[in-house]
Amino acid sequence: MALPSKYSSSDNNELREKLKWSFSCAIxxxxxxxxxxxxxxxxxxxxxxxKTSDDISSPSLVSSEMIKELxxxxxxxxxxxxxEKVDMNIKSTDGGMQSDFDIGIVTMRPYVEFVKIVNGxxxxxxxxxxxxxxRTHISIFKAANSSESEYIELKKLAIELEILLLYMPYFSxxxxxxxxxxxxxxxxxxxxxxxxx
Amino acid sequence: xxxxxxxxxxxxxxxxxxxxxxxxANDQNVKTYQDESVNIEIKAEHGRLLGVNKENxxxxxxxxxxxxxxxxxxxxxxxxxxxxxxxxxxxxxxxGIISIDIIPPExxxxxxxxxxxxxxxxxxxxxxxxxxxxxxxxxxDKSSNSIALGSNIKGKVTYHNRDVQLFSGSDxxxxxxxxxxxxxxxxxxxxxxxVSAKGYKSISDSTTFKVNxxxxxxDGGPTDGGPPTNQLPNNPDITFNATLSKIKxxxxxxxxxxxxxxxxxxxxxxxxxxxxxxxxxxxxKKSQHKGDNVAVITxxxxx
Numbered sequence: 001m002a003l004p005s006k007y008s009s010s011d012n013n014e015l016r017e018k019l020k021w022s023f024s025c026a027i028x029x030x031x032x033x034x035x036x037x038x039x040x041x042x043x044x045x046x047x048x049x050x051k052t053s054d055d056i057s058s059p060s061l062v063s064s065e066m067i068k069e070l071x072x073x074x075x076x077x078x079x080x081x082x083x084e085k086v087d088m089n090i091k092s093t094d095g096g097m098q099s100d101f102d103i104g105i106v107t108m109r110p111y112v113e114f115v116k117i118v119n120g121x122x123x124x125x126x127x128x129x130x131x132x133x134x135r136t137h138i139s140i141f142k143a144a145n146s147s148e149s150e151y152i153e154l155k156k157l158a159i160e161l162e163i164l165l166l167y168m169p170y171f172s173x174x175x176x177x178x179x180x181x182x183x184x185x186x187x188x189x190x191x192x193x194x195x196x197x
Numbered sequence: 198x199x200x201x202x203x204x205x206x207x208x209x210x211x212x213x214x215x216x217x218x219x220x221x222a223n224d225q226n227v228k229t230y231q232d233e234s235v236n237i238e239i240k241a242e243h244g245r246l247l248g249v250n251k252e253n254x255x256x257x258x259x260x261x262x263x264x265x266x267x268x269x270x271x272x273x274x275x276x277x278x279x280x281x282x283x284x285x286x287x288x289x290x291x292x293g294i295i296s297i298d299i300i301p302p303e304x305x306x307x308x309x310x311x312x313x314x315x316x317x318x319x320x321x322x323x324x325x326x327x328x329x330x331x332x333x334x335x336x337x338d339k340s341s342n343s344i345a346l347g348s349n350i351k352g353k354v355t356y357h358n359r360d361v362q363l364f365s366g367s368d369x370x371x372x373x374x375x376x377x378x379x380x381x382x383x384x385x386x387x388x389x390x391x392v393s394a395k396g397y398k399s400i401s402d403s404t405t406f407k408v409n410x411x412x413x414x415x416d417g418g419p420t421d422g423g424p425p426t427n428q429l430p431n432n433p434d435i436t437f438n439a440t441l442s443k444i445k446x447x448x449x450x451x452x453x454x455x456x457x458x459x460x461x462x463x464x465x466x467x468x469x470x471x472x473x474x475x476x477x478x479x480x481x482k483k484s485q486h487k488g489d490n491v492a493v494i495t496x497x498x499x500x
Contacts, residue, residue, distance in 0.1 A: 040380045047326075047383055047410060048491040060382075069497035077499050109500040117492040129500065 014186050015157065016075050023067045023074075026130075026163040026179035033179070034060065038168045042126055045116045062114070066128065069112040074132060081106055083191055086138065086152050103136040109166065126169035131176060135160040154189045242351070242391060243267050243399065312339040313348065313400045315392050325411045326381050331374040334366065336392040336400075344369040348394035355387045383408050 033039055039062055046061045085103045110132065113125040137158040160183045164176040244267050246253070313336055320331040336348040350371040354362040364373035371390070389403035 042493070043382075044380055045491065045493045047380070049493050050383075050410070065495045069495050073497050073499055110497060111500060112495060112497040115494045115496070117494065119490050122494075125496075 015079070015189060016071065018159075018182075018184050018186065019075055019078070019161075020067060020071050022161055022163065022180065022182040022184075023070045024063075025182065027063050027066055028060075030165070030177075030179050032177060033165060034063070036168065036171055038126065038128075038170045041170070042114045045114070065114070066112050070110050070130065074108065074110050077108060077110075078106070078134065079191055082136065082138070082157070083152065085136075086140065086154070086191075089138075089140070100137065100139045103138065106132075106134045106136065108132050108134075114169075127167065128165070128169065129167040130179075131164040131166050133162040133164070151190045154191065155187070157186045157189050159184055159186075243393065311397045313337065313345055313392050313394065313397045314339045315350075315390055315400050315402045317352075317388055317390055317402055317404045319388060319404060319406045321406065323407045323409060324377055325409055326377050326383070327379045327411065329374055329376050330406070331372065332364070332388055333373075334371045334390040334392075336369045336394070338397075345392075345394055345397065348392050348397065350390055350392050352388065352390040355389070356382050356384070361386065377408055381408055383410060 027033060039060075042062045043060065082103070085101075089101055108131075109129060111127055111129040113127045115125045116123040137156075139155040139157075140153070160181070162181045163179045165173070165179055166176050167173065316335045316337065318333040318335070320333075321328070324330050332352065332354070334350050334352050336345040336350060337343065338345045346368050348367070348369045350366045350369075352364045352366075352371055352373065353360055362373065362375055364371055366372065385405050385407055387403055387405050389401065391399065391401045393399040
């Protein structure tokens with residue numbers, strides 16, 4: 001199957017941007033999280049350290065740091081899973097015609113820790129643990145053996161993402177709290193063929 | 198591929214009061230994505246909107262909203278447009294808020310419309326967390342220089358476009374006091390006020406103040422005692438950063454005064470700023486050392 005003439009494969013920045021947007025929705029929209037003593041306490045640390053956010057979309061430094069850390073860990077982990085599943089799919093068809101397929105629910109538990117350092121001495125970390133449940137549907141462009149290519153070209157990546165808050169550092173949650181659910185699609189995505197480290 | 202929301206209007210377009218002007222919202226400005234359902238929230242300050250529900254969410258097809266100015270309202274109105282999926286949207290004041298001018302219908306008597314002037318007094322231009330801030334907004338009739346009785350004031354305090362305090366008043370004055378939360382954000386807070394009154398052209402104005410950690414101003418100066426160093430001693434409303442424009446705006450208020458009387462005060466202000474800079478340099482070394490004692494690091498992973 002030839003690529004469409006107008007095809008211009010996006011790199012995976014859009015996936016990264018959409019994950020960032022999802023985390024931003026989950027954290028900035030959660031009054032429970034932002035109004036919690038846990039959150040306020042860490043904001044107080046930043047005030048003591050005389051640091052404020054320069055990010056207009058996330059005026060809270062705690063929010064923006066949390067989103068950044070989540071993204072830095074979830075994005076490579078998730079893309080590695082996609083690459084692995086696509087590789088398996090290609091192998092199962094021996095490089096022949098691939099059909100659309102679903103990745104089952106992928107669950108991961110990313111965490112973010114804040115550590116206050118006073119006079120060079122680190123205090124006990126304040127840890128927030130989240131759960132991500134991700135359903136992914138993949139459409140592949142290429143029928144050729146992708147192992148010759150540096151990239152895997154995907155026609156479409158459809159994602160349903162649920163973000164939950166499992167644990168907070170000081171406040172004990174009796175059950176997990178759903179922060180947001182996002183559904184989105186990315187067209188013409190290109191992922192590196194080799195796994196990211 | 199991503200698109201967003203755009204209000205199709207222009208600050209240069211003049212709208213006729215009580216006429217039904219159509220404002221369309223689609224494409225650009227609020228960052229969101231085309232392939233997702235987006236809840237667009239639109240609010241107007243001085244008029245009704247058709248095509249939105251009780252929560253101001255746009256419900257009409259193609260996001261077309263009809264705006265009907267309040268009867269008799271003239272002046273500036275503004276619309277804020279946000280993607281409600283996110284509490285702190287990717288907009289700034291220039292992109293997410295659009296202003297239009299409402300002018301009287303053609304058959305109305307223009308000469309019967311009077312002008313307002315507004316004065317925002319912030320008690321402490323620099324304030325510590327935990328202290329009480331007081332804001333007084335006063336509306337004047339520009340021609341008589343007297344308080345515009347019957348005028349309505351809507352005021353708010355914002356931080357990075359997030360509402361922190363809301364207040365209002367009638368009969369030409371609004372006073373609001375509150376305690377700055379010990380966990381408050383630090384930095385510049387904006388105070389803005391919209392004033393409207395029947396028979397008057399509405400007016401808006403804004404000013405800012407700074408919230409500091411206890412003990413040290415952002416400029417390194419002391420926090421207790423005396424007026425803020427960037428204020429004129431006998432007129433705390435005028436900051437030196439905006440002296441020229443504020444003097445221009447306040448000409449009707451200082452009607453009986455000669456502007457030249459302000460020049461010696463300006464000299465005093467410059468001297469005060471010079472003194473503060475010198476003092477700030479002395480203090481900054483100390484505060485910087487104190488600030489260096491605390492740091493915060495983040496780390497993360499997948500369990």
